[in-house]
Amino acid sequence: MIDVSAALKNQGSIFPFEEAECYPPTDFRGEELCFDQAQLRGTFFGADETVSIDARLTVTVHAHCARCLAPVSYPMDIAFKADFRRTPDEDSYPIVGHQIDAGDAAFMALLSEMPLRFVCREDCRGLCPVCGCNRNISPCTCLEGAAGPSPFEALAVLLGDQNNEEV
Numbered sequence: 701m702i703d704v705s706a707a708l709k710n711q712g713s714i715f716p717f718e719e720a721e722c723y724p725p726t727d728f729r730g731e732e733l734c735f736d737q738a739q740l741r742g743t744f745f746g747a748d749e750t751v752s753i754d755a756r757l758t759v760t761v762h763a764h765c766a767r768c769l770a771p772v773s774y775p776m777d778i779a780f781k782a783d784f785r786r787t788p789d790e791d792s793y794p795i796v797g798h799q800i801d802a803g804d805a806a807f808m809a810l811l812s813e814m815p816l817r818f819v820c821r822e823d824c825r826g827l828c829p830v831c832g833c834n835r836n837i838s839p840c841t842c843l844e845g846a847a848g849p850s851p852f853e854a855l856a857v858l859l860g861d862q863n864n865e866e867v
């Protein structure tokens with residue numbers, strides 16, 4: 701929380717601020733994201749009844765690879781602006797007493813810039829949909845038949861299984 705009473709009194713003057721933010725684990729598009737301690741720094745100023753901040757948030761996000769489920773650490777460094785008002789509208793955050801929650805505004809900006817999904821590396825081969833092994837670690841041959849010259853092998857195996865069940 702930042703005390704902005706000086707900015708409301710001294711209209712147009714620019715005040716620097718810096719604070720550490722601790723964000724709790726957050727469910728985001730079906731995945732739980734965890735965060736290292738974040739650093740928030742920037743400036744704020746008052747104009748009429750509005751306090752505006754211009755800031756930068758630096759934080760490392762911990763998620764999982766969308767393909768192979770390995771842990772992924774993803775450093776983020778975002779710049780954003782936000783307005784605060786005593787009676788906030790859709791585009792602004794509240795001024796409560798003489799304080800603003802810049803960390804909350806920063807978190808909303810962070811979520812808006814979060815990637816759709818995380819990957820451990822661009823060429824991650826993911827988990828095999830057939831046997832479930834991690835194809836980065838132990839390449840299997842499950843999918844070779846499907847893409848290779850003998851697509852009927854899988855069918856033969858399937859038919860074989862059915863025959864076995866009948867016996």
Ligand SMILES: [Zn+2]
Pocket residue numbers: 765766767768769770819820821824825826
């Ligand atoms: Zn991966």
Ligand SMILES: [Zn+2]
Pocket residue numbers: 828829830831832833840841842843
């Ligand atoms: Zn496999």
